[in-house]
Amino acid sequence: MSDVTSPSPSDAHARPTPLELRRISPAEIEIAWSDGATLRYRAALLRDKCPCATCRERRRGEQEKRDSAAGERPLKLPVLSAAEAKPLAIERVRPVGHYAYNIALSDGHDSGIFPLELLREIGQHGP
Ligand SMILES: [Zn+2]
Structure with missing residues (x-):
């Protein structure tokens, strides 16, 4: 058996994994990946x-609102709740198995499971 005869692009070996997770600021983290990329x-x-x-x-609700408001657009400032008006921070990052991170944000959002993929x-290259 040779590897060449079995094309499997979704092979686990092809998938970069996080090697290191650093906090850069209260509102920003950085992940160093196994393929050499460092994303923020x-x-x-x-x-x-x-x-x-x-x-x-x-997001779906906002999209529907946008769709139905197409054409007639009232000029209104978005109303921010107290939590939304505060600068958002990353409170906690916890690995979930080997495939995801559970990331808690300071606005009370702590149930987001972010798959590594x-x-x-969505990661952005640092300066
Ligand atoms: Zn959420």
């Missing part, structure tokens, strides 16, 4: 991409 994650970005049910619902996708 801001609290606001994580909040925006949070895959938890609450955030998916919220998603983190790879």
Whole structure:
């Protein structure tokens, strides 16, 4: 048996894994990946991409609002709750098995499970 004859692009070996997780500031973490990439994650970005049910619902609601408001757009400032108006911080990062991180944010969002694949996708290269 040779590896060449069995193409499996989703092979676990091809998937980069986090080697190190560092906190850069209250609102930013950095992950060093096994393939050499170092990517950064801001609290606001994580909040925006949070895959938890609450955030998916919220994003869907906003999308529907945008869709139905197309054409007639009232000029209104978005109303921020007290929690949203505070600068968002990353409170806790906890590994979930070998495939995801549970990331808790300072606005009370602590149920977001971020699969490694998603983190790879949304990470931003540092300066
Ligand atoms: Zn969420």
